[in-house]
Amino acid sequence: MTFTVRPAGPGDAADVCALLNAVDLIEIGRPETDLGTVEADLHHPDVDLATDSWLAFEGGRLVAYAMVWADSGPGRVDGDHYVLPGHPEAALLLLERMEGRAREMAGGPGVLRLQLNVKPTLDLSLLTGRGYRTIRHYQVMTRSLTTAGDPPPSVPAGLTLRHCADDEADRHRAHALIEETFAEHFGHADRPYEAWLDHIDGRRLDWSLVWIASLPGHGDVAVLLTRDDRASMGWFHHIGVRKELRGRGIGGFLLRHGFAVYASRGRDTVGLGVDTRNETGALALYEAHGMRLHYAVDTWELALHSQG
CATH class of the missing domain: 3.40.630.30 (Gcn5-related N-acetyltransferase (GNAT))
Incomplete structure (x- = not known):
């Protein structure tokens, strides 16, 4: 041919x-x-x-x-x-x-x-x-939404939530939180702010759909970055909680908050991707909140040598 x-x-x-x-x-x-x-x-x-x-x-x-x-x-x-x-x-x-x-x-x-x-x-x-060999397995997970079934969740005691639409400094803070909370994840690469924006196509990002959570005595503790520019579904790009604050229900609250927001925007489905070997137990968290497998992806790797 x-x-x-x-x-x-x-x-x-x-x-x-x-x-x-x-x-x-x-x-x-x-x-x-x-x-x-x-x-x-x-x-x-x-x-x-x-x-x-x-x-x-x-x-x-x-x-x-x-x-x-x-x-x-x-x-x-x-x-x-x-x-x-x-x-x-x-x-x-x-x-x-x-x-x-x-x-x-x-x-x-x-x-x-x-x-x-x-x-x-x-x-x-x-x-x-x-x-080539496979080195990692990922799942794209989805969840159906309804306005009746996904009301705004109760906020954990002391927690405050703000979006990043109105303050450039908050956009940089969201980036810093993502870099910190994902630093130990497989395949994560540290990127300065401008390079990170290029990597995530951040020029098209609606920053009112990016939130930072704070706790008294701890400052900013978590970030939820989502985007609503896909025809098929809303997308949760990053959910990150600082290591010392994990296990307090903050990640679950952010998920439920995202569900409520996207249901109110008329979306019937949201999705995200997760490393099935994620050390933070993210897969179990998403399953506990009703997210289910949509399809699975493998990462394949080829060792590169100068002579081929």
Whole structure:
């Protein structure tokens, strides 16, 4: 089979989005990729589309898409790889391009990481045959909402909650709390504020949907960062409680607060992603609050060596 491969460009966002939704439909049963998310990826300041992205076409039809980026610290390169079923040649060709570029970006020993559905359209034998291995398992969890079933929760004694829409200093404080509360989590990379905004597509963030919780004598103790720019559901991006304050019901309160807010906004579903080996017991907390598995994702890793 003959394929045409070229870099992606900002004008390809709609076609890439259509490809990703075709993959979504196969892997999770419905399309869940938003055009804005793809546009943000294609405009990411740490990605040079000319060298870091690839589109594979068969007879003018887009059948595969890949991208790599390196904003998580020395030696680590992350990547996306999407392919329609029945196109192993295109899948392999883009894997080879990704790996070659990742070696250049790592500049020495390092790793390339991909996150893939546990039952992806990509033939996993292509990965195992090239030395990739799974290193982590994640769940995307969802919960249904109703205004009657999700009223505003009672606030724990002494706790106060404020949103970050009106104070730039609070936005920096939310970032600092996320960096602190996620510091021990697998795969977390410390990022200064501006780089963090780029990483989470923070320029489109509605800061009235980001909250900081405080306790007398402890100051700011927790953060809930959510976003309402996905068509399929509201999304809880980060829920973090300072280590010494965990186990006091603050995380559960923040969850219930988020449920109530999104129900009042007319949302019928919210979702989040969780590392199933998260040391804080987050998975059990989410299950206790009615969240259930939507689909699962594995992180695959390839050790990078300068000679391939």
